[in-house]
Amino acid sequence: MSATDKAKNKIEDAAGKAKEGLGRATGDRSTEDEGRRDQARADFKDAGEKVKDAFKH
Numbered sequence: 883m884s885a886t887d888k889a890k891n892k893i894e895d896a897a898g899k900a901k902e903g904l905g906r907a908t909g910d911r912s913t914e915d916e917g918r919r920d921q922a923r924a925d926f927k928d929a930g931e932k933v934k935d936a937f938k939h
Contacts, residue, residue: 887931895924 898920905914 891928
């Protein structure tokens with residue numbers, strides 16, 4: 883996994899957590915759900931990069 887991809891995934895995960903927290907604090911379910919989706923997307927991308935790395939070695 884390249885360091886750039888790893889950093890992008892961490893940033894997307896952090897943004898998702900922030901969005902989820904904001905949605906929870908304001909009572910906005912759609913923002914909260916969107917934050918969870920962003921986190922899941924970042925986790926999925928991270929897993930894909932790990933699979934690619936496993937086949938490189």
